[in-house]
Amino acid sequence: MENFEELYTLETECFGGSWTREMLRSELENPLTVLVCECLDERIAAFAFGRVVVDEAELFQIGTLPEYRGRGLAKSLLERLHGEMRNRGAAVCFLEVRSCNNAAIALYEKSGYERISMRRNYYPDDDAVVMRKFLV
Numbered sequence: 001m002e003n004f005e006e007l008y009t010l011e012t013e014c015f016g017g018s019w020t021r022e023m024l025r026s027e028l029e030n031p032l033t034v035l036v037c038e039c040l041d042e043r044i045a046a047f048a049f050g051r052v053v054v055d056e057a058e059l060f061q062i063g064t065l066p067e068y069r070g071r072g073l074a075k076s077l078l079e080r081l082h083g084e085m086r087n088r089g090a091a092v093c094f095l096e097v098r099s100c101n102n103a104a105i106a107l108y109e110k111s112g113y114e115r116i117s118m119r120r121n122y123y124p125d126d127d128a129v130v131m132r133k134f135l136v
């Protein structure tokens with residue numbers, strides 16, 4: 001896949017390498033995966049990807065390089081991602097986010113997600129908040 005190494009570097013910078021190179025490559029090559037990127041200064045400044053299975057989508061990761069944060073990139077990427085998911089037939093999108101990730105939770109709420117449940121100890125060191133947004 002073109003730009004894979006750049007995406008992997010971005011993943012590492014935003015998430016500390018929570019996905020291995022193999023996991024990321026396999027996910028991005030999956031035909032069910034939807035990926036959107038924002039390029040600035042001739043590099044990938046932000047990316048988001050998820051998966052659509054029949055009429056349900058799931059958001060897996062969204063990240064903006066630290067130096068490009070706070071400019072609305074993630075919010076506009078999410079809008080594009082939702083549009084692509086809708087085009088593939090998704091009626092709803094779900095996600096899980098660390099309960100301590102206030103920036104991401106604020107982004108998701110601003111983008112129309114609502115909290116629907118909590119998964120205790122979902123991460124080794126944190127609970128997950130499960131969120132949902134209807135796309136149609």
Ligand SMILES: CC(C)(COP(=O)(O)OP(=O)(O)OC[C@H]1O[C@@H](n2cnc3c(N)ncnc32)[C@H](O)[C@@H]1OP(=O)(O)O)[C@@H](O)C(=O)NCCC(=O)NCCS
Pocket residue numbers: 014015046060061062063064065068069070071072073074075076097101102103104106107108110
């Ligand atoms: C979360 C993240 C993607 C936000 O990216 P961004 O491009 O800076 O976000 P935007 O500029 O589009 O912000 C959109 C909204 O999100 C919220 N938000 C973003 N960063 C925030 C912060 N640090 N604190 C509180 N709210 C924040 C705000 O509501 C903001 O709207 P506003 O600027 O009108 O107040 C970015 O901080 C990041 O990459 N974090 C590390 C990876 C991560 O945790 N990803 C999410 C889990 S997969």
